[in-house]
Amino acid sequence: MTTCTPQSLPRPEPAEQSAELLWNAVSAADEYTATKLVLRMLDEGAGPESVLLDVIAVVQGRVGEEWAANRISVAQEHAATAINDRAVAAVSVHSAARTTATRGRITVACVDGEWHGLPARLLAETLKLRGWQVDYLGAQVPTPHLIAHLHNTRADAVALSSSIATRLPTAHAAITACQAVGVPVLVGGAAFGPEGRYAKLLGADIWAPDARTAADRLAEGALPRPGADHQQFDDLPHLADQEYTLVARNSASLVRNVFTALEDAFPAMRSYSDLQRERTAEDLAHIVEFLATALYLDDEELFTSFITWTAQILVARHVPAHGLPPALDLLARELKDLPRATRILRAGTHSLASAPFTAAGNIA
Incomplete structure (x- = not known):
């Protein structure tokens, strides 16, 4: 019987090549091939975080670009997003036995009215890989229910995601409500503008342009909890x-x-x-x-x-x-x-x- 040493393990394909292969499967609505490809990447030694962020997230970005250019229909965009979500789930299941929660607890949710849940899902899975206990609440989370969840779990922080700018007034209310119960808020997503210009305006404690940066920022140290006397400055006098x-x-x-x-x-x-x-x-x-x-x-x-x-x-x-x-x-x-x-x-x-x-x- 032969054994496979670390030196003889097959070398994982470059992320760009893997992303192209996944795109071919996703654009053909071939869920089986897409999932099989992701699992093969992991078995061949690709890091699960890289598979999530350098392959699946890249392909999802291309899905949006293809829809905007009218090269795929809304139905095809929805199917592709569903397959990418299934691929994320495959990475999560494959990596579950290898990850242990050694850090704090983070709640990840989309702002109420925000139905693009995949960016938040990618963040949630990345944080799990980094050792956080994560409560992923999904898309369109009403603020009162989010606050009730925070009361029940005593999360160390909440990460709010929004891709659509029209949800920013709702995001502002959610940020304020989370801070009012003593939970700091990290925000991300295209809704918060170039360089996160609206994140600070709406009072968020921290902004990150992507899941990897968000995980890095959280790893730097615990975000300070807003005190009982925390007040929102009136940055919107207009x-x-x-x-x-x-x-x-x-x-x-x-x-x-x-x-x-x-x-x-x-x-x-x-x-x-x-x-x-x-x-x-x-x-x-x-x-x-x-x-x-x-x-x-x-x-x-x-x-x-x-x-x-x-x-x-x-x-x-x-x-x-x-x-x-x-x-x-x-x-x-x-x-x-x-x-x-x-x-x-x-x-x-x-x-x-x-x-x-x-x-x-x-x-x-």
Whole structure:
């Protein structure tokens, strides 16, 4: 009988090559091959953290890019994400017997309304590998239930994830509530902006751009617990003008009014199919929601980035983007008495005029 020494173990494939192989399986909706590939990587000596973050996370990022470019459908994106989640579970089961909780306890959750759970799942599994006891609560966790969980578990910290910027007002409430019961908060995800610009504004104790950095930061030492006298500084004094509240509370009527005005301005809209009308209303609802969030943060760049991204998404789907500026102008008329809102909408219109689109709405 022969034995396999460490020197004779097969060398694991480079992460880039493994990611390409996993992408091929995921894009073909082949769950069996994807899971088998991940397990083979682990058996051949690849580190489980590298498999999670350098392979699965990379492939998931590509899934998002392919959807944005309209090279895969929403259904294909959902299927790919489900397979990647299954791959994460395979890594977790494979590594469970080798990891022991030697550190503290961390709660990992998505902000209420945030359904992109995979980034938080990747963080949870990375922290387990690093020796933490982890309570992973998944997507869309209502803040009252999160606080009840913290009371029951006495976690050392909570990690909140959000990918969608419109969930930031909810994230702010969750951060404040966690700190009020003495639990420090680490946040991460695309919602918190470039370099985590909104994390500090909303009072988070720490921000990390990715799961590996988050785990490294937590390993540096325990986060100080907020004391009973912890107070949130009023870093959002602009909310006193009530513009955010007015836009958020009246979003449905704003969408209706702008939709009707667009029909008057563009009679061809009256012949839209039910699906086209529904999609147009959804686009208007997203515009209003992002405007409200920009008002909450007093950050017009959040809105201009969203509106130019929306134009790119439309163009990728062969939908002319030239309908966006009139929609912003009509919304500005509805909100003419709100100076911050009209300023942000004007900035959005300017960003579209400066973007490399042709008159037909195609990228030049």
